[in-house]
Amino acid sequence: MQNCCDINALKQKALLVRQEILELTNMAGSGHPGGSLSAVEILVALYDCQLRHDPKNPRWPGRDMVIISKGHVSPVVYSVLANAGYFSKDEYKKYRKLGGILQGHVTTKTPGVEFNTGSLGHGLAVANGLAIGAKLLKKDQKMYCLMGDGEIQEGSVWEAAMSAAQFKLDNVCAIVDYNKVQENGMVNDIMNLEPLKAKWESFGWVVAEIDGNKIEEVLKAYQDFGKINAGKPYVIIANTIKGKGVSFMELKSAWHGKAPNNEQLAAALKELS
Numbered sequence: 561m562q563n564c565c566d567i568n569a570l571k572q573k574a575l576l577v578r579q580e581i582l583e584l585t586n587m588a589g590s591g592h593p594g595g596s597l598s599a600v601e602i603l604v605a606l607y608d609c610q611l612r613h614d615p616k617n618p619r620w621p622g623r624d625m626v627i628i629s630k631g632h633v634s635p636v637v638y639s640v641l642a643n644a645g646y647f648s649k650d651e652y653k654k655y656r657k658l659g660g661i662l663q664g665h666v667t668t669k670t671p672g673v674e675f676n677t678g679s680l681g682h683g684l685a686v687a688n689g690l691a692i693g694a695k696l697l698k699k700d701q702k703m704y705c706l707m708g709d710g711e712i713q714e715g716s717v718w719e720a721a722m723s724a725a726q727f728k729l730d731n732v733c734a735i736v737d738y739n740k741v742q743e744n745g746m747v748n749d750i751m752n753l754e755p756l757k758a759k760w761e762s763f764g765w766v767v768a769e770i771d772g773n774k775i776e777e778v779l780k781a782y783q784d785f786g787k788i789n790a791g792k793p794y795v796i797i798a799n800t801i802k803g804k805g806v807s808f809m810e811l812k813s814a815w816h817g818k819a820p821n822n823e824q825l826a827a828a829l830k831e832l833s
């Protein structure tokens with residue numbers, strides 16, 4: 561387990577991760593910056609302050625596990641993992657290249673990635689299975705699952721939500737990156753999720769609803785996990801902004817799956833700094 565839970569240090573880390581998301585997608589000429597930028601604080605706080613893990617020994621049997629169910633947000637995942645020490649940043653050069661360990665959607669080729677994802681809607685069921693396994697083996701392990709708001713329109717997510725409550729999986733923490741935008745437009749226009757908190761509660765979950773781009777709120781939500789949800793699964797509804805930090809990307813579905821060109825990269829980095 562590693563920790564640097566100083567708020568200013570975490571904010572600096574978040575800034576660095578945002579810069580790397582933009583650089584990685586620019587270098588590859590493709591990728592998913594929008595839903596990566598929204599999830600920065602969620603993953604920085606998780607890996608730096610909450611998770612029991614050992615980047616030098618990614619398969620340590622006692623570790624907590626993270627399933628990146630919205631597997632297209634590989635830029636934020638790779639930046640957070642590299643900065644945690646799972647692998648060298650030299651690998652960035654081969655992002656989205658054949659033969660590299662950093663593929664466009666996350667795979668277990670990458671140290672620190674637990675499960676191949678990309679086809680949306682499956683991660684929560686996987687986290688549930690891991691959580692049941694940990695309970696059967698009487699291991700104190702926690703399972704985290706990051707999902708998108710467009711993703712949770714999938715029916716399979718709600719089957720998994722039901723079963724987590726049925727099996728009393730209080731070692732599962734789902735995180736919904738509620739950035740309000742999916743691939744082709746606004747979530748509310750395509751398939752409205754509201755009332756989202758009441759939906760999860762009615763499925764038997766304990767819900768924390770927060771501003772997911774405020775590191776202090778994200779930390780508090782993680783700290784409550786395991787304390788206030790005895791016998792029930794826990795979900796963090798993280799209200800975020802798609803494209804957070806880059807004004808011309810914010811809340812624009814056009815930046816869901818498009819890389820910035822050199823000019824756009826320069827403008828974005830200038831704004832972030």
Ligand SMILES: Cc1ncc(C[n+]2csc(CCOP(=O)(O)OP(=O)(O)O)c2C)c(N)n1
Nearest residue numbers: 595632678679680708709710711741742743
């Ligand atoms: C089953 C499935 N259907 C469609 C896609 C194509 N797809 C990739 S990302 C995406 C939008 C996801 O939206 P959201 O979950 O809100 O992601 P975020 O905004 O956080 O990036 C879609 C439809 C997919 N990967 N899997």
